[in-house]
Amino acid sequence: MNTVSKGPEFVVSRAEGAWLWDENGDRYLDGTASLWYCNVGHGRAEIADAVHKQITTLDAYTVYGDFANGPALELSARLASHAPVADPRVILTCGGGESIETASKLARRYWAALGSPAKTHLISRTGGYHGLHGFGTSMGMDRFRAGFGPLIEQTSVVPHDSVEALEQEIQRVGPENVAAFFAEPVIGAGGVYAPEPDYFARVAELCRGYGVLFIVDSVICAFGRMGDWFGVERFGVSPDMIVFAKGVTSGYLPLGGVITSGEIADPFWNHPGNPFIHGTTYAGHPTCCAAALANLDILEREDLFTASLEVEAHLDVSLRTLSDHPLVREVRSGVGVMAAVELTEKALMEHGITTDEVFQEARARGVVLRAIPTSLLMSPPLIVSWQQIDHMTSTLRSALDAVAARHL
Structure with a gap:
């Protein structure tokens, strides 16, 4: 300012x-596709046309409870069909920060539903950027944390390139207290640091062994920026959750989400008494979803x-x-x-x-x-x-x- x-x-x-x-x-x-997001380039008439058609049919309506709309259902199914996640389910949001918030709360709520409410600690990597909402700021770089007073305390950061340091931190905190590990396929806003070829395979194995959820933040890396749908496919792993935003609409309208495995969804879908009480007003916005569908059409067609x-x-x-x-x-x-x-x-x-x-x-x-x-x-x-x-x-x-x- x-x-x-x-x-x-x-x-x-x-x-x-x-x-x-x-x-x-x-x-x-x-040279930056605005803020890492305009993957298909500016001024695409197809996206504008799709937005106009949708906004003059059903502009917006909530997807709380059992409410849904056609574009949100179609987009969710399409994203799930490409996700490297077992039995994928989709939660839509309005952007990357909201998606990190959603994934963080879901990780904690999942363990509570399974009878392990102490598993609340979240681990991230040096240089990682996970948005500027509550959980994202708490897990992020020091320069984004300074001056705001106490944030979420059950977080810690490990060197971005060390699987050994991650294991040591899990042991220090105690596996019984760690909910999830967050990582970008390539660290973006923190300086563009790519992992060693076997890094994520080792991380995935480590997290499985200790009962820690492995969450990939693909807000920057997805939708073609790394040559595939979500970026993490490049490393041959299947995480528990994938967080996405930005390139899903190429930024034409705000949209994001979390893709979670069926295993993570199971306590909430298939067992009574375990609600995931979370959501945002504009999640599943039909006009934003229409923009995303047109954007994905361009990515595939071209x-x-x-x-x-x-x-x-x-x-x-x-x-x-x-x-x-x-x-x-x-x-x-x-x-x-x-x-x-x-x-x-x-x-x-x-x-x-x-x-x-x-x-x-x-x-x-x-x-x-x-x-x-x-x-x-x-x-x-x-x-x-x-x-x-x-x-x-x-x-x-x-x-x-x-x-x-x-x-x-």
């Missing part, structure tokens, strides 16, 4: 494909799952040409259509360079990236062209050069 109060806002007025235009008519490459693997490879090759820049410590890319360019400690600490400086220079040159404390992040739409990727890379190099010229 303070930053905006000191200068003009950057007002986006329209968008098409991978391009944005501001209120002055200047054009920018959307096979953006295969295309994204090709984009992933070209993005990796292109961005790695920045590795020789004096301000660049590391380029992290090659697993999913996402990447991070991290600045050197010397640039950040000794020369006082900030990633926001580089971000501003890139935007002034017509490319929108995302700045976090030590890195610039990229996650373009899956329909981005090779030329647009190379334009993004060359623009980032020019931005780095401009910053270096001021400080070095």
Whole structure:
């Protein structure tokens, strides 16, 4: 708020494909697909048409209790048919933060229904971002937790790349107290960190052995961004729950959800006296579900799952040409259509360079990236062209050069 109060806002007025235009008519490459979500690109008439058709038929209605609507049922069935979860069931929400909240409460409520109410502790990974609702903030990075006072205490964080550290933490807390472990297939907002090839297979086995639910946060990684439906398929595991949002509608309307195994659903579906008292006003919103269905049609018809693997490879090759820049410590890319360019400690600490400086220079040159404390992040739409990727890379190099010229 303070930053905006000191200068003009950057007002986006329209968008098409991978391009944005501001209120002055200047054009920018959307190097982040907005906030990791516009997978099919901006301005898709098919989605707009589906929204118009639905909103003039049944605009909205609650799905509490036994209420349902056609688009919500169709979307749930379609998502379940692709989910790498045993006997999948779907809970719809309005976004990623709500979905994390839902999964966290469901994990705790599941164990209580099974007679283990002490199993409330939730474990996450360093760099993990799980939204900014109550549970997500409590499990997230320190910089998102500071200044809010006490949050949910039964949480802890382990190194993102260590199965051994996860096991030690489960033993420290006590398996009888641990409800679930949350992990993104690739850590996104925390800096784009991909796991070792066998990491998730080992995690899944460990969680099974200790009776801990394994919950995958695929809010960023799903719907083609990693070449498949939910991202976690790439590692050959079947989690207990998958959290999704963002790319399910490519952001055209707010929607998210949780896919849970039949085993987790069983105490609530098949046994009386175990209600899961939870829900949100707009969950299962028919117009949002219609947007999602049209979005999934595009993903399948244009096979953006295969295309994204090709984009992933070209993005990796292109961005790695920045590795020789004096301000660049590391380029992290090659697993999913996402990447991070991290600045050197010397640039950040000794020369006082900030990633926001580089971000501003890139935007002034017509490319929108995302700045976090030590890195610039990229996650373009899956329909981005090779030329647009190379334009993004060359623009980032020019931005780095401009910053270096001021400080070095």
